[in-house]
Amino acid sequence: MATNKELLAKGVKxxxxxxxxxxxxxxxxYNAFMNKQNNLHYLVLILGCTICLVSVFLAFKxxxxxxDALFNDK
Structure with a gap:
């Protein structure tokens, strides 16, 4: 069972x-919740939520x- 090193490096990236x-x-x-008096509060909050979702997506990917690199049986 060999490890695909290129795929492993891609996952680490x-x-x-x-x-x-x-x-x-x-x-x-946090910055969005502390500055509720600003009109851009919701835009900054949406940006923060989007960044969090992208982070979770990248972590799972x-x-x-x-x-896949460790347990691929090709």
């Missing part, structure tokens, strides 16, 4: 891409890619 977004998204959401 997805996880490293998701890592900063996991911290940026909640920070933007990275984990799936890593498991």
């Amino acid at each position: 997805y996880l490293f891409g998701a890592l900063p977004l996991m911290f940026i998204g909640p920070s933007i959401m 990275g984990l799936k890619t890593i498991t």
